[in-house]
Amino acid sequence: MKTIVISILCFLLTTQTSYAYIESATFESFYDPSFNQSSSYSLVIAGVLALITGFAIFITGGTASPIILSIGSWLGAISSGLSGVAATNYGLALLGGGSIASGGFGVLGGASLLAAALTFTTEVIFDYTLDSVVNEYKYSRLIEQSKDLPSLPLPINISGSAIYENSIELLTDFDKNSPFSSYNKKLIDKIIVRLNNNKKTNTDLDERLKEQTLLSLLYFVTNDFKNAKSNAFSAIVLARSLQLKRTLPAFIFATSSLYDKEFDIDELTNNYLNYSILAEPEHSLTPILFSIYLDRLSLRLHDNLVQSNVLNDVFLIMNSPVLRHRRTVNYTTLISRYFIQLKLEQQKIQVLATTLNRTIRKSPKTLTIATNSFLKYERLLDGSEAIINKFIPLIDAQNRTQLSNFFRLWGSYNSDKDRLQTLIRELHRTQECDSFFGFIKCLFK
Numbered sequence: 001m002k003t004i005v006i007s008i009l010c011f012l013l014t015t016q017t018s019y020a021y022i023e024s025a026t027f028e029s030f031y032d033p034s035f036n037q038s039s040s041y042s043l044v045i046a047g048v049l050a051l052i053t054g055f056a057i058f059i060t061g062g063t064a065s066p067i068i069l070s071i072g073s074w075l076g077a078i079s080s081g082l083s084g085v086a087a088t089n090y091g092l093a094l095l096g097g098g099s100i101a102s103g104g105f106g107v108l109g110g111a112s113l114l115a116a117a118l119t120f121t122t123e124v125i126f127d128y129t130l131d132s133v134v135n136e137y138k139y140s141r142l143i144e145q146s147k148d149l150p151s152l153p154l155p156i157n158i159s160g161s162a163i164y165e166n167s168i169e170l171l172t173d174f175d176k177n178s179p180f181s182s183y184n185k186k187l188i189d190k191i192i193v194r195l196n197n198n199k200k201t202n203t204d205l206d207e208r209l210k211e212q213t214l215l216s217l218l219y220f221v222t223n224d225f226k227n228a229k230s231n232a233f234s235a236i237v238l239a240r241s242l243q244l245k246r247t248l249p250a251f252i253f254a255t256s257s258l259y260d261k262e263f264d265i266d267e268l269t270n271n272y273l274n275y276s277i278l279a280e281p282e283h284s285l286t287p288i289l290f291s292i293y294l295d296r297l298s299l300r301l302h303d304n305l306v307q308s309n310v311l312n313d314v315f316l317i318m319n320s321p322v323l324r325h326r327r328t329v330n331y332t333t334l335i336s337r338y339f340i341q342l343k344l345e346q347q348k349i350q351v352l353a354t355t356l357n358r359t360i361r362k363s364p365k366t367l368t369i370a371t372n373s374f375l376k377y378e379r380l381l382d383g384s385e386a387i388i389n390k391f392i393p394l395i396d397a398q399n400r401t402q403l404s405n406f407f408r409l410w411g412s413y414n415s416d417k418d419r420l421q422t423l424i425r426e427l428h429r430t431q432e433c434d435s436f437f438g439f440i441k442c443l444f445k
Contacts, residue, residue: 024210025239025246027283030155030217067405068115071095071332074402079287079329093150094287094329095336096295117343118336118405120412122419124354126347137261142299143223147180149295150288151221152252155214161207163198164214167191179221188222209238216252229256251276251289258296265306269313281322287329290318294337301341308341308379315387328394328403331387335406338384342413345377346420353423367431370424374417381414 023029069088076082076091095114116125154176158168170191175184195215202208212235219228232253239246254272257263273293277286294314300306311334317323318330349370352360360366388410395403 021209021242021244022206023245024160024206025213025235025244025249027248027280027285029159029210030157030213030248031153031283031285032157068092068095068118071118071402071405074399075329075332078399079326094291094333096291096298096333096340113340113343114336117339118409120409120416122346122350122416124347124351126344126351137303137305139226139259139261142259143225145299146223146296150292151179151223152217152285152292154221155217160210161202161204163194164207164211167195167214180223185222188218192218205238205242209235209242209244212238213246213249216249216256220252220256225256225259228252229260232256245279247276247280247283250279251293255293255296258293258300262305265300265310266313269310269317273314274317277317278320278322281320286323287326287333290314290330290333294334298337298340302344308376308383311338311341311380312383312386315383319390327390328399331391331394332403332406335384335387338380338387339406339409339413342377342380342384345373345380346413346416348373349377349420349423353427361427361430364431367424367427370427374420374424377420378417381410381417384410384413 072091072095073088074091075094076087076089079094080087080090082090092114095118112125154171154174155168158165160168170187174187175181178184192215195211195218198211199208199215202211212231216228216231216235219225219231229252232249235249236246236253239249250272254268254276257268257272277289294311297306297310297314301308301310315331315334318327318334323330352366352370355361355366388407391403391406
């Protein structure tokens with residue numbers, strides 16, 4: 001009888017195993033050279049650095065603010081274990097900025113914006129106009145702005161179907177120094193065509209899921225966010241049906257959706273981004289994932305499609321107990337975005353309130369924008385203060401100097417509220433006095 005029971009159990013276990021599917025839509029399955037073995041952190045980070053194109057903090061004459069280089073080097077070192085220039089570059093990628101300012105502020109790019117945000121000044125830096133404040137949605141403009149943003153690295157795990165392994169082999173010829181070159185485009189297009197053709201005939205669900213996820217990743221790396229989103233969603237649906245993790249396509253779907261004209265930001269952040277991070281929190285890419293999402297989110301904060309309270313939702317994800325060991329890095333990454341947004345609102349108020357252009361100064365729209373910007377400025381101060389308060393228990397001798405830079409910086413932005421309010425009051429008074437009856441009224445004030 002005992003032998004019969006054991007035989008039945010063995011049969012059941014064998015049957016279950018035969019229907020078991022492999023976790024093939026996770027970060028680990030694409031970025032660890034030996035699936036389910038130790039992570040190759042240095043290879044992953046090297047891949048990230050290779051795709052940070054145009055991201056240079058050296059603004060003029062090969063120099064940059066000491067505080068920027070200091071924070072970048074420190075952040076890169078504690079988050080990756082790198083040293084020297086590699087640590088600085090990786091730290092700067094985490095701090096963000098990208099090319100959010102391109103197209104809206106003349107020749108100034110994201111590096112200048114990051115430097116301005118992290119070295120407080122009340123000087124006018126950006127050439128704001130009403131046109132640059134209210135941006136019409138253009139997918140092509142967002143794509144152009146994204147070319148200088150850090151992206152996901154190409155996969156390094158060669159384990160998969162024959163077509164997957166062939167695709168990875170072809171990707172070894174990818175020129176990482178010029179991701180948007182015509183050569184790379186042809187190479188990626190060739191792989192994409194093969195993967196799309198194979199989709200129609202491949203009946204192995206594991207293989208199909210991994211190939212579908214690879215498709216979404218390749219579209220994402222080459223800034224084709226519409227196809228990245230579509231293929232990521234297909235991978236999510238397939239993974240759900242197989243009851244498998246889908247952290248990589250979930251992240252690609254959340255981030256790519258930010259390029260749509262309209263989207264549900266709560267759903268993207270609190271569902272898809274939350275899942276992509278917390279379902280696989282130990283992976284070496286986690287710090288850069290937040291940066292990739294935040295930089296693209298900043299593009300939509302800039303065009304006012306989403307409000308700054310979404311940054312608090314990201315903060316809540318970062319504050320999860322499973323990310324406790326990365327809180328210093330993650331909080332620093334997030335607070336830099338708060339300072340970038342504070343700088344943008346500060347400049348918006350200052351330029352519009354002091355412009356010499358009479359048409360702009362007389363426009364009621366100008367006062368409305370300046371007033372709304374001040375309300376956003378106050379909300380951003382509150383949000384960044386919450387992060388700083390979370391920082392306090394993390395401070396030790398090693399991190400105290402760097403973190404104190406952020407405390408002083410927050411104090412400077414907070415102290416600037418009075419000046420900005422005064423500028424808005426003066427703008428209001430100017431508009432009140434501009435009409436004939438308003439001028440008479442102002443004479444007797």
